Amino acid sequence: AQTVTQSQPEMSVQEAETVTLSCTYDTSESDYYLFWYKQPPSRQMILVIRQEAYKQQNATENRFSVNFQKAAKSFSLKISDSQLGDAAMYFCAYRSANSGYALNFGKGTSLLVTP
Amino acid sequence: GAGVSQSPRYKVAKRGQDVALRCDPISGHVSLFWYQQALGQGPEFLTYFQNEAQLDKSGLPSDRFFAERPEGSVSTLKIQRTQQEDSAVYLCASIPRLALYEQFFGPGTRLTVL
Numbered sequence: 364a365q366t367v368t369q370s371q372p373e374m375s376v377q378e379a380e381t382v383t384l385s386c387t388y389d390t391s392e393s394d395y396y397l398f399w400y401k402q403p404p405s406r407q408m409i410l411v412i413r414q415e416a417y418k419q420q421n422a423t424e425n426r427f428s429v430n431f432q433k434a435a436k437s438f439s440l441k442i443s444d445s446q447l448g449d450a451a452m453y454f455c456a457y458r459s460a461n462s463g464y465a466l467n468f469g470k471g472t473s474l475l476v477t478p
Numbered sequence: 479g480a481g482v483s484q485s486p487r488y489k490v491a492k493r494g495q496d497v498a499l500r501c502d503p504i505s506g507h508v509s510l511f512w513y514q515q516a517l518g519q520g521p522e523f524l525t526y527f528q529n530e531a532q533l534d535k536s537g538l539p540s541d542r543f544f545a546e547r548p549e550g551s552v553s554t555l556k557i558q559r560t561q562q563e564d565s566a567v568y569l570c571a572s573i574p575r576l577a578l579y580e581q582f583f584g585p586g587t588r589l590t591v592l
Contacts, residue, residue, distance in 0.1 A: 367520075396579055405585060406567060406569075406585050406588075407584070407585050408521075413579055413580070454520050454521070456520075458579075463534060464511075464526060465511065465523035465526060466511075466513075466581060468522070469520050470519055471519075
């Protein structure tokens with residue numbers, strides 16, 4: 364089974380600054396997908412960004428970008444120009460491309476944004 | 479806009495009671511997933527459906543948990559003889575087809591078993 368590890372239970376960033384959230388995963392598969400989801404206090408999970416393992420180029424979505432290191436099995440999320448609305452729990456998730464469609468989530472990182 | 483909806487949003491049950499949690503996926507979405515999220519943890523997979531067929535129920539923690547989707551749209555997660563360890567948020571997600579990436583999540587049902 365694949366495991367996803369988020370080693371930072373909490374992170375704090377000042378508004379307009381940049382923060383990086385860490386994620387590592389363990390898998391023997393070569394084809395898979397990685398995701399970052401945001402969960403605000405309302406509990407609604409929102410997809411932030413995704414990365415296909417076969418793509419070497421790191422995904423980018425506006426202020427959000429990833430650093431995908433396949434050999435190291437690392438998938439960090441960088442949030443630039445942090446905004447108060449970015450405060451939430453962030454979950455890293457793994458999905459196999461070939462067996463099963465369920466998402467395997469890490470335990471999450473709570474991001475606090477200070478004015 | 480019609481997103482994934484779940485009801486009730488909050489449910490308090492006495493230990494030993496049966497509960498039923500409902501998920502209304504986005505119209506036309508073929509696949510539906512249930513996850514359990516304990517306090518301070520990430521969601522954990524319970525089961526998923528493609529249309530009315532339950533293709534994977536490997537995550538259901540015990541035979542007290544049962545899920546159905548009889549007409550391939552609305553799904554119900556039933557928990558019999560609830561225990562305190564069942565207290566969690568139950569999330570439902572749907573996608574148009576299994577091949578697509580993004581799972582669209584509902585707001586969840588917070589179940590508290592006293």
